[in-house]
Amino acid sequence: MNLTMTEAGHKVVAMAMKKLEYYLGVGGLPENYPTPWSVNEEPPPFDPNSTALLYPYGYRKVSRVEYVYEDPNGLLIVGDKRYSVSEEPTRQIYLEFLLDSEDAAEKTIYQMGIFVNLQKKPDVPDGKLFLLPQDVENTGTLYMGENIRPVYKQEGVREIYTVILTC
16 A cells, blocks of 8 residues: 555644653763864764764753744744744644753753653652753653754853754
């Protein structure tokens, strides 16, 4: 059989995905990494077989999850596209992560990844939104990752990272 997923089928997948708990992992490169790339270089492609970041600094819990649709007048901007929030399920899910001023402070970030099914250790308080590697029992599944041009995360600076998942 060669079945085609219907629009309703895509929305069913999106409804299941919207219920997941997402974390943005941020990381650097280990000291023994052979050739770190610079801000002026294209980073190497992310290995699709990766299950973890090379040198994680921590994991930030998602701040906002919404169904969205492309809209030239939308208020949410991701890349070169604009989106509006939808109350009804759509094929697209907007994720927003807020790295607070202390999260990965004074670190150079080379990698980012979105993790699902991350399990924190039992003694970590529910209100802790940025988890250090020692706070995590199991990182869960690395859903997607990216090597980025290095970004130095200054203390006192808040950064927002957004992504659109298309189902």
